[in-house]
Amino acid sequence: MQTRFVLLQTSHAGNVGAAARALKVMGFDDLVLVAPRWPDVLTREETVQRASGATDVLAKARIVATLDEALDGITYLCATAMTPRDFGPPTFTPRAHFPAIADAGHRVAFLFGSERFGMSNEDVYRCHAALTIPTDPGYGSLNLAAAIQVIAYEWRMALGGFAAARAGQAQPRADAQAVSGMLAHWERALVDIGFLDPASPKKLMPRLNQMFNRAQLTPEEIHILRGVAKAMSEAGAKLKR
Structure with missing residues (x-):
């Protein structure tokens, strides 16, 4: 099953190397960095040293x-946002939530925020689920690489460890880029028919994002929804004549 670990705006080279090591010991190797502090972070001395052989x-x-580029081909996004948001996807512990994702046959990405600022609300809103690692209430601070190690371990166990491989029969899911493009199309259409005020959008689009995430859309359904958006725009144009 395709599994990707995405690090957003990582600022410490050593954490990239430690992340690579954490993934390798759990049998994963799909690592994507979005706008890291160092353009050469993958080859910096500290990175290579902390990777401990996971070169x-x-x-x-x-x-x-951009995050859009990092999510090419992905159908299910998990935010590792330890601080609850006032609005956004439901929050789960990894062990409670991972079996359901594994059984659905998704192409999964785990998103990790920067060491200094964590994940932005905008990025969390895009996700299907937020993951929280149970820690001591008096001290819940996890190093980035440590958090990646915990998530990678729990996900490997949900996939059956190293002794089992799952063969899912689920229908293919639309990837994150397709959903994002469809939402942008809908946003334009909703403006065209006067339903959405671009000067005061409130949380309409994030709510629609969450609704479509729960629907677990297929590529064919994305095509249908784009057709609906096109029809709405055409109807809006006729009304303005």
């Missing part, structure tokens, strides 16, 4: 400019 993961890792 193949570093060699395969990619650096991209």
Whole structure:
């Protein structure tokens, strides 16, 4: 099953190397960095040292400019946002939530925020679920690499460990880029028919994002929804004539 670990605006090179090591010991190697502090972070001395031999993961890792690029092909997003948001996806512990994702046959991405600022609300709103790691209430601070290690371990166990492989028969899911493009199309259409005021959008689009995430759309359903958006825009244009 495709599994990707995405690090957003990482500021410490050593954490990238430690993340690569954490992934390798759990049998994962799809690491993507979004706008890291250091453009050469994958080859910096501190990174390589902290990887402790996981140089193949570093060699395969990619650096991209935007989160959209990092999510190509992904159908289910998990935010590792330890601080609850006032609005957003439901929050689960990894052990409670992972079996259901594994059984659904998704292409999964785990998103980790920057060491200094964590994840932005906008990025969390895009996700299907927020993950919280149970820690001592008096001290819940986890190093980035430690958090990645816990998530990677729990996900590997949900996949059956190293002794089992799952063969899912689930329908293919639309990837995150397709959902994002469809939402942008809907936003334009809702403005065209006068339903959405771009000067005061409130939380309409994040709420629609969450609704469509729960629906677990297929590529065919994305195509249908884009057709609906196109029809709405055409109807709006006729009304304005």
